[in-house]
Amino acid sequence: MSAHPPKLVFFDCDTTLSGIEGVDELARLRGPTVLAAVAAMTTAAMEGGTPLEQVFARRLDLIRPRRADMDVIGRLYLEHVEPTAKETIAELKAAGWTPVVLSAGYTPAIEPLAKLLGIARIEAVQLRFDAAGNYAGFDESFPTTRAQGKPARIRELKRELRPVRTAMVGDGVSDLEATAAVDVFVGFGGFVERAKVRAGARHFIHRLSELPALLG
DSSP: OOSSOOEEEEEOTBTTTBSSOHHHHHHHTTOHHHHHHHHHHHHHHHTTSSOGGGTHHHHHHHHOOOHHHHHHHHHHHHHTBOTTHHHHHHHHHHTTEEEEEEEEEEHHHHHHHHHHHTOOEEEEEOEEEOTTSOEEEEOTTSGGGSTTHHHHHHHHHHHHHOOSEEEEEESSHHHHGGGGGSSEEEEEOSSOOOHHHHHHOSEEESSGGGHHHHHO
């Protein structure tokens, strides 16, 4: 981070910076039955019908992701990157904004995408694996594993970094929850348009390239 007080722009990852839902793609690796169950839970959480903490551990327990699966999802994030994301983030950085990924996704899978986009800081969930690469749990203390987790983490980072301005961009209800914690919330519908987010967001875009004009 800069030595000067930053302007922070937080980006959701799944179906915002990239067109996939990483947890659903992990479930797809386990077959159609697991995928159907996990995708239903993801949709319910993203649209606000079910609190995230009610599905977060259940999805992982069904999938039991392996360390090697993180590489698969990382490649999918890259293959489905939002078409204007890289140039948009470069433009925002040139205007003095510091981008941060703020996600309920999994840090090892997100790292290649963040590197491609020039985002140095990832605020996402760490998974644990045993010596053989088998799933051994997740960081249950991380805020984005539960409802109201994104605004909670933003407030923590504001205390740490003392930004002069903050913005959040995302497609889900967990992102919309951050509205009161930032100066500007921007709903995103480039991959999935969620009715609650569209209705609740003062600003709503379908391409990330529309973002710099909103942030000034």
